Amino acid sequence: MNLTDNCGRPLLNLRISITQRCNNRCAYCHKEGEVQRANRSAELMSVGEIVRMAKIAVSLGIARIKLTGGEPLMRRDLPEIVSGISAIAGLRDLSLTTNGLLLGGGMAKKLRECGLKRVNISLPSLNPETYHKLTGGKLEAALEGVKAAIEAGFCPVKLNMVVLKDVNSSDVPDLIEYAGRNNIVLQLIELDPVNVGDEYYTEHHRSLDEQEAMLKAKAVTVEKRPYMHNRLIYHLPNATVEVVKPIENTDFCMHCTRMRITSDGKLKPCLMRNDNLTDILVPIREGASDEELKKLFVKANFLREPYNKQ
Ligand code: SAM
Numbered sequence: 001m002n003l004t005d006n007c008g009r010p011l012l013n014l015r016i017s018i019t020q021r022c023n024n025r026c027a028y029c030h031k032e033g034e035v036q037r038a039n040r041s042a043e044l045m046s047v048g049e050i051v052r053m054a055k056i057a058v059s060l061g062i063a064r065i066k067l068t069g070g071e072p073l074m075r076r077d078l079p080e081i082v083s084g085i086s087a088i089a090g091l092r093d094l095s096l097t098t099n100g101l102l103l104g105g106g107m108a109k110k111l112r113e114c115g116l117k118r119v120n121i122s123l124p125s126l127n128p129e130t131y132h133k134l135t136g137g138k139l140e141a142a143l144e145g146v147k148a149a150i151e152a153g154f155c156p157v158k159l160n161m162v163v164l165k166d167v168n169s170s171d172v173p174d175l176i177e178y179a180g181r182n183n184i185v186l187q188l189i190e191l192d193p194v195n196v197g198d199e200y201y202t203e204h205h206r207s208l209d210e211q212e213a214m215l216k217a218k219a220v221t222v223e224k225r226p227y228m229h230n231r232l233i234y235h236l237p238n239a240t241v242e243v244v245k246p247i248e249n250t251d252f253c254m255h256c257t258r259m260r261i262t263s264d265g266k267l268k269p270c271l272m273r274n275d276n277l278t279d280i281l282v283p284i285r286e287g288a289s290d291e292e293l294k295k296l297f298v299k300a301n302f303l304r305e306p307y308n309k310q
Pocket of ligand 1: 028029032099160189192194
C-alpha cells in the first residue's frame with residue numbers, strides 16, 4: 001500500500017535529518033530547508049525515536065530512506081541508527097548524504113556492515129582552494145571519504161555538485177572526468193534559494209541548461225527517473241551524470257515522491273516550505289500508539305502539494 005497525495009503523487013521516499021550540526025560551512029547550504037535553532041545539539045531525536053519513525057514510514061509504503069543533516073556523521077550513534085533502520089522489513093533502500101570528511105578510518109566499511117546501501121558525497125570542486133572557499137573544509141579529506149566509500153563497496157557512490165555561477169561551474173568537466181575514472185555517478189545540482197541569502201542566490205544561481213546541452217550532445221543513452229522528479233541521467237561513453245533542476249520546474253515537483261523529517265522531529269512535506277509541518281516527535285514522547293503516528297503521516301501526506309504548479 002502507498003500513500004498518494006491530492007495530486008496523485010505517491011509517497012515513496014523519506015529524508016530524515018538527524019542533526020543540524022555540521023563540520024563544514026558550505027556557503028550555498030539549504031540546510032534541508034530547516035529553520036536553524038540557536039542550540040544545534042539540543043533536542044536530538046534518539047536512535048529509538050528515529051527507527052520508530054522509519055518503521056511507521058515503511059509500514060505506509062515508503063521503501064527508500066535517506067539520512068541527512070547537518071552532517072549525519074557528526075552523530076557517533078550513526079551506525080546504530082543505520083543498523084536499526086536497515087533491519088526494517090520492507091525497506092528497499094537506505095542511503096546517506098554526507099560531506100565525506102568522516103567516512104575514512106573504517107567508518108564507511110562499518111556503515112556498510114550495518115546495512116547502509118548507498119552514499120552521496122558532496123563535492124563542489126576538485127580545486128583545493130575553491131573547495132575550501134565553498135565549504136571551509138579540506139578537499140583532501142573529502143577525497144579520502146570518496147575513496148573509503150568506493151573501497152567499502154557502496155554502489156553506486158554518487159558525488160553531489162551544486163553548480164554555482166562564477167565559483168565552480170568551470171569545474172564541471174573535471175568532475176565528470178573524475179567520476180568516470182572512479183566509476184561513480186556525478187549529480188549536477190541547481191542551486192536552491194532556501195536558506196541562502198537573496199544576494200548570494202542572485203549572484204550564483206545559474207540554470208543547468210548549458211551543462212545539459214553538453215551532456216545531451218555526448219550521451220549514448222538518456223534515462224528518466226519518473227519516481228524521482230523525472231530527473232534525467234545521461235550515460236556518456238565514460239561517465240554517468242544525473243541532473244537535478246528544481247527551480248521553477250513544474251515537472252520536477254509533479255514527480256516529487258518525498259517527505260522529510262526535520263532534525264527536531266517534524267514531518268515536512270516540501271523543502272521549500274515551513275508553514276505545513278506536522279510534529280511527530282512530541283507525540284512519540286507523549287506515548288502515541290503506532291496507529292496514531294500513522295495518522296500523522298497520513299495528515300502530512302495530504303499537506304503535500306507541488307511547490308511549482310502547472
Ligand atoms: N552534510 C551533508 C552533505 O554535505 O551532503 C548533508 C546535508 S546537505 C544539506 C544535503 C545535500 O544538499 C548535499 O548533497 C548538498 O549538495 C545539497 N545542497 C545543499 N545546499 C543546496 C542548495 N542551496 N541547493 C541545492 N542543493 C543543495
